[in-house]
Amino acid sequence: xxxxxxxxxxxGAALGAEIHNINLKDHLSDEAKKTLRKALDDHEVIFxxxxxxxxxxxxxxxxxxxxxxxxYTFFDHLDDDPEIELxxxxxxxxxTGTARWHADLTxxxxxxxxxxxxxxxxxxxxxxxxxxxxxxxxYDALSDRMKSxxxxxEAVHSWDLLLxxxxxxxxxxxxxxxxxxxxxxPIPQPVIRTHPRTGKKILNVNPTFTHHIVGLPRLxxxxxxxxxxxxxxxxxxxxxxKWHEGTLAVWDNTATQHTAVDDFYPQYRELTRVxxxxxxxxx
Numbered sequence: 454x455x456x457x458x459x460x461x462x463x464x465g466a467a468l469g470a471e472i473h474n475i476n477l478k479d480h481l482s483d484e485a486k487k488t489l490r491k492a493l494d495d496h497e498v499i500f501x502x503x504x505x506x507x508x509x510x511x512x513x514x515x516x517x518x519x520x521x522x523x524x525y526t527f528f529d530h531l532d533d534d535p536e537i538e539l540x541x542x543x544x545x546x547x548x549t550g551t552a553r554w555h556a557d558l559t560x561x562x563x564x565x566x567x568x569x570x571x572x573x574x575x576x577x578x579x580x581x582x583x584x585x586x587x588x589x590x591x592y593d594a595l596s597d598r599m600k601s602x603x604x605x606x607e608a609v610h611s612w613d614l615l616l617x618x619x620x621x622x623x624x625x626x627x628x629x630x631x632x633x634x635x636x637x638x639p640i641p642q643p644v645i646r647t648h649p650r651t652g653k654k655i656l657n658v659n660p661t662f663t664h665h666i667v668g669l670p671r672l673x674x675x676x677x678x679x680x681x682x683x684x685x686x687x688x689x690x691x692x693x694x695k696w697h698e699g700t701l702a703v704w705d706n707t708a709t710q711h712t713a714v715d716d717f718y719p720q721y722r723e724l725t726r727v728x729x730x731x732x733x734x735x736x
Contacts, residue, residue, distance in 0.1 A: 459485060461492045461499075468587040468709065469692030470496035477504050477514040477701065486517050493518060493567070494651050498585045498692065498704035498711075505699055506571055508537050512727055515569040518703060519729035522565055531725060538726040540570075544719035551713040554586070554685045555661035557706050557728070560612040560637060565728045569703045572696045574723040581717035583702070584693045586685035586710050589653040592645065594689075600654075603644050607667045608658050608678070611639040641667055644681075648707055656681060659710055685710045 460473040470492055475485070492499050506514065508531055512521060523535040531539040542548045558564045575581060592600070644666065646657040660682040666674040684690060694702060704711065 459488050459492075461488075461496070463496070464500065464694075465692035467590045467690050467692060468497040468585060469500070469694070470498075471500045471502060473502075475501065477501060477506060478510055481517070489517055493703060493705055497587055497589070497708045498694075498702060500694060501701040501703075502697060503699055504571075504701050506701065508532075508534070508725055511569060511571045511701065511725055512536060514701060515703065515727040515729055518569075519566050519731040522728045522730045524726070524728055536727060540724040540726055541722070542718060543721040547718055548713060548715045550661075552715040553661050554682070554710050554712045555659045556588075556657075556710045558612075559642060559657070559659060559662045560610040560640060562640060563730070565706050566730050567704055567706045568729070569701055569727045571701045571725045572698050573725060574721060575696055575698050576717045576720035576722060578717075578720075579695060580714070580720070581722050582693055582695050582714045584691055584712050584714065585704060586687075586690045587708065588656040588685070588690075588710060589648070589708050591684040591687070591690045592654045592656045594684075600645070603656075603677075606644040606669075607641040608644050609639045609664045609667060610642050610662045611664050612637050612662065639664065646707065648705075651708070653708060655708055656684065658682070659685075685712075 457474045459475050462471045462473060464470050472489065472492060475481075475489075481489075489499070501514075504514075515521060521536045524538045529539050529541075531537045556564065557568060570583075595603075642657055644656070644658055646655045647653070648655055658678060658681050660678075663678060663682075665671070666677060669677070
């Protein structure tokens with residue numbers, strides 16, 4: 454099926470692009486899907502405004518970028534569907550654990566390739582933005598000596614560094630907490646990672662899940678990590694997205710970190726979240 458020519462508009466100097474002239478509910482040609490995958494590779498996070506998707510349509514759109522994964526974060530599932538999460542915040546459900554820089558699930562043996570997030574209901578005052586940072590751009594800006602020093606180092610990532618996550622698991626049941634902890638022990642990950650498809654070099658540490666650098670004295674590890682943790686917060690590495698209802702964001706979890714801006718609380722906000730694997734390699 455022939456689709457209109459897709460327009461990719463750059464959102465920021467470091468990363469980000471808006472995708473226009475597309476309706477994700479349509480049957481997309483192989484050429485159109487290839488264009489979208491290339492846009493994600495090039496821009497690391499892409500935004501589809503003015504979509505009107507139900508949860509199954511969001512899943513189908515996300516599947517363009519890779520095989521869907523069952524979720525194992527702390528959000529509730531929508532209608533008991535293991536592949537879609539419902540992210541709701543209001544006065545009775547304050548946002549927890551998302552307003553800090555992180556890449557998703559870096560404590561897992563094989564972290565997800567990416568995620569889609571769809572805005573269903575939003576506050577009407579423009580609050581509740583999300584900020585992404587390019588960890589490939591952050592890496593490229595390092596001095597050659599720092600790049601050489603970091604190459605080959607590993608850092609330990611642990612899911613239970615996230616205090617909010619432990620609290621939510623304990624609230625559900627101590628058995629669930631201990632079961633998850635036993636299945637997901639702390640794991641070493643390379644400090645510098647090469648993207649498996651684009652070949653970009655990427656900084657692979659974050660303040661939410663990274664505990665220490667293997668083989669370094671504690672103070673030396675802390676000093677290096679504090680420096681690296683500060684890089685996503687530099688404006689030259691970022692794109693800030695102002696949400697509108699009906700917008701779908703898709704990001705490369707290997708190449709980026711992100712943080713929520715929780716200034717909307719206690720207003721109501723509802724999003725749905727789908728995760729894909731294979732570092733975006735289509736099936």
